[in-house]
Amino acid sequence: MRPLLFPFVVRGNLRRYFNGTSPQRRKIWPFWLVAGSAVAVSVSYYLRERQTNCELSPEHFTPYRISYKKNVDSTHFLMELTPLQEQRINMWAKMRSDHLWSIEIKQPDVMVVRSYTPLPLHVEKESGQLKLLPDGENAGGVFLLYLKKYGNGEVARWLNGLPEGHVIEVSGPFVEYELPVYEEEASRNRDLFFDDKIRPEEKFKYKPIDIAMFTAGTGIASALQILLTESxxxxxxxxxxxxxxxxxxxxxxxxxxxxxxxxxxxxxVFESSKQPNRSKRLKEIWEVMPTPSKYSGLVPFQNSPGGFHPVLSLVCGPERYISSLAGPKINLTQGPIDGLLKHKGWSRENVYKLS
Structure with missing residues (x-):
């Protein structure tokens, strides 16, 4: 018996019971009616709760299966995660590029969680290639992670050792940063990832904002999320x-x-394999680092402005990298702005250090 049909079955049985019994026996019908209704309500509540708990949420952990894992080199690897129960909520359509978000994965042996940035990509079964999820599709909740196995990164090392098919626990989304939200703004298309045709520049309701992102290692996933997601x-x-x-x-x-x-x-791109001197690499970053432009708020779109006018800098990478570019985070807080960005004229008003 399918649970969703249960209330109708109860009512049908009660009708047959009332039509085929004596008046004396029918005196007890209120008890059975109340009991049947209570069971129906309980089943309905249970089903709603079970569905709710299977949706990705920051309030609880949801089981996901490792549906794909591939080593890029000795330390970097890709991992595709598929929920055991298909997700109804399309996080890519909900979050868009206005919200930079992460998920948390729990290492059950030591009860430690770590944050990772998901990407709107999935692995095509026939070819084994990475494909972008089209607008309006979430493939049931599948997402991809770009990870690195660090010497002191216990969760990443644990994940790297797990086989495909293993089930892990995931929670989220956790919003790390929100860009300005422009109501009723047109979405930017992503056709370039599907047919490679060069199209004319899109026209928006409001003037788009330019941003600078400074990333190191797997921190580039934050930039890729903003650039690849829906809208x-x-x-x-x-x-x-x-x-x-x-x-x-x-x-x-x-x-x-x-x-x-x-x-x-x-x-x-600044490769340490080509320039092992860290000071020289920082100098190269300094040379391409822009000065900040003033954020003008909601300005009607007229035409595509020439040049590049960044109103925000986001920094993501190892602690030493963040400290060199924007000053260290202090006790998980942003701390003062320092480093290269400060000397280029940036401040706490337009710089954010990501986790």
Missing amino acids: PLRGKMLLCYSCGTIEELGPLKPFLNQLEKHGRIDLH
Whole structure:
């Protein structure tokens, strides 16, 4: 018996009971009616609660299966996670590029959780290639993680050792940063990832904002989320990416190439394998680092302005990297702005250090 049909079955049995019994026996019908109704309500409540608890939420952990895992090199790897129960809420349509968000994964042996940035990508079964989720689709809640196995990163090392098919616990979304939300603004298309045609610049209701992002290592996932999600960043992004080598990105690299080809990002890569001197790499970042532009709020869109006018800088990477560019975070708070960005004229009003 399917649970959703239960209330109708109860009513049908009660009708047969009342029509086929004597008046004396029918005196007890209120008890059975109340009991049946209570059971029906309980079943309905249970089903709603079970469905609610299976949806990704920051209030509880939801089981996800490792549906794909691939090592890019000796330390970097990709992991696709699929929920055991299909998700009704499309997080990519809900969050869009206005919200930079993460999920948490629990290591059950030591009860430790770590935050990771999901990407709107899935692995195509036939080809094994990474594909972008189209608008309006979430593939039942599938998402991709770009991870690195650190020496002291207990959760990442644990994840790297798990086989495909293993079930882990995930909670979220946790919003790390919110960009200005423009009501009734048109969404930016992502056709460049599906047919590679060059299209004329889109027209929006309001003037888009440009931002600068400084990322290192797997911190680039934060930039990719904003650029790949449904209704991606409408302005342009200056993306500075520090890494050992660009090949650490593996199959994520073509997405950056496509974004650069279509003028959505101005990409600068700083590889320690090519320039081992850290001071010289920081100098190279300084040379391409822009000065801030003033945020003018809701300004009607007239035409695409020339040049690049960043009103916000986001920094994401290891602690030492963040400290060099924007000053250290203090006790999980933002702390004062220092480093290269301060000397370029940036301040707490327009710089944010991501986790």
